[in-house]
Amino acid sequence: MDFQLTEDQRALRDGVRDLLEGRFDRAALRAAVDASERAGTAPLDRELWRELGAAGFFSLTLPEAEGGVGLGLPEAVLAFEEAGRVLLPGPLVATFLAAGDIPGAASGDVMVTSADGSLVAWLDEADVVRGDVSGAVPARSVDPLTPLHRLPAGGSGASGGAFRAGAGALLTAAEQLGSAARTTEMAVQYARERAQFGQLIGAFQAVKHLCAQMLVRAETARAAVYAAAVTGDPLEVCGAKLLADDAAVRNARDCLQVHGGMGFTWEADVHLHLKRAWVRAGAGRSAGDAEEALAAAL
């Protein structure tokens, strides 16, 4: 047993991080948010999408014979964690899952979304839609960078179990993990710079304890997400998604709290993490269903 990242896995993670930091840094994130505000809907950067495709982001787990990179789920999880860190927008998971089935998805030329649960993301922008989306009506999405449609009650348009307890849920959990780790860093950085009452706020126990708990949530979720990627066990995936959702949502809230009044402004990035974490937590099976599945297996 050697449950640590291999050299290759570290290199892959660093490579994806470099690519995303160069191509979708904070300025790009805020520009995308501003553009979304102006247009009334989030635009998708097609060029970036193709660059991701060219870098092998969508074809990481496809066999080399099919033009893929031939890696496994653990590597895909590391890549999606990085996407989660920078809040990369777009139906990344659905397109990834379609690579190999839908021509053009792997290369990033075709953007794929799927109906899962009662919401569909990026319906207007997508080239291909998997699942039944009849009767979908536009919603004003809480997340400025994830346009949403709602499906009529009863019509859950599920695109198959693969997303619900399999790779889709796992990759979504990986994005949540990346966000949870990032908001921890943001809170710590702010607490080390911001002075109040004559000292840095990070010197206050009340603030320290918020930050420490954020790290605990992120690292516990990391162990769960990585292990689920290695075993592929559906129940472990359920557990990993539960813990990663919890870490992303609660860490974003605590990060907001550490930022104080600044945290409640549009200008701080914290709300973007929280809103995306909510959207991802709502994707796939509900927390209650996942808990029931885990309980049934006891």
Place this chain on the structure above:
Amino acid sequence: MDLTYTAEEDEFRARLSRWLARTLPELPPPPDPLDWPGRRAYDMGWQRRLYDAGYAGLHWPVDAGGRGATPTQHLIYLEETEKAGAPYVGANFVGLLHAGPTIASEGSAEQRARWLPPVLRGDEVWCQGFSEPDAGSDLASLRTRAWRDGDHYVVSGSKIWTSHAEVADWCELLVRTTPVSESVPKHRGISWLAMPMDAPGITVRPLRTLAGSTEFAEMFLDEVRVPVANRVGDENDGWRVTMVTLSYERGTAFVGEVVACRRVLGELAREASKNGRWDDAVLRRRLGRLSAEFGALWRLTQWNVSESQHTGGVPGVGGSVFKLRYSHARQELYDAAADVLGPGALDLGHPWALDRLSSLSYTIAAGTSQIQQNIVAERILGLPKGR
């Protein structure tokens, strides 16, 4: 990332499991929890069996009499012994997990030869004299003084939360050998002594815990004479001596307990199915979430053990993260058990009722959650020290 075990590790597991299956039925019935001499005899008898079978000090270095097992083998050992229902390390806890490794790492050749074999054989019991009434989680504030008088230290002060003091032969004692001053910060000036528990001037007063048992005691030291030769490490270097070895345990300290918690969770589900509580969806989902929780804690344990294998034992982020999360999860588990049992949870005759009470200590012992959070925030996240 590889969660499969090597052929060698599988073979180690199989051999251990066969030995446990053969040996455990031969054990005498466990003693009454309140019978301390009985518990000592039982725990030491188990240690002797481990010694004879070559499993004593599995993770200790070979030159200290141990087996020099890898962290993964130690993990397998703890997992298998818990699964098989083998006795807990019990009265031998401090000797095997704290004092022994400290002496193995920091002691002289004579000290190692004198103190290590009896721990491994199950002949001598150690207790831990670290905490004081004004220095618990803030251990560096300890005040028990030691003066030099020829080739002896003369020790006066008091200790508290001294586990197994009633039946111990030796005490790993932290004392202040240089008073705190402008030039001597509180972490300096502390020395590590091996104190014989039969020395004149030691008074042990058992403390009754809220669970009714006497796991630990208060200890009053009135001019107790301890040979200077019993000091492990340099004078005034006791803090480092202590920290070096204690931190290494954090990866594996709770392996058996995580395995036990996962087993208890399964038992809760079966009990709930029997008594009708399973129909309560809120309770069911709580158990489902706890399953995710303990599953993650088990994976975090494997992560920490693998990491320590790479770093040669230098602790990473994982140990503190684990301690914080696990101590609370354990309390949640036994609160859920109380919900499953209903009024039965108030009957001390049920083992879960006692386990629920003892779980209350987990967020306090070995550094309260609040102190742990300060440690994580300052040492791992790099936040500024508070006043």
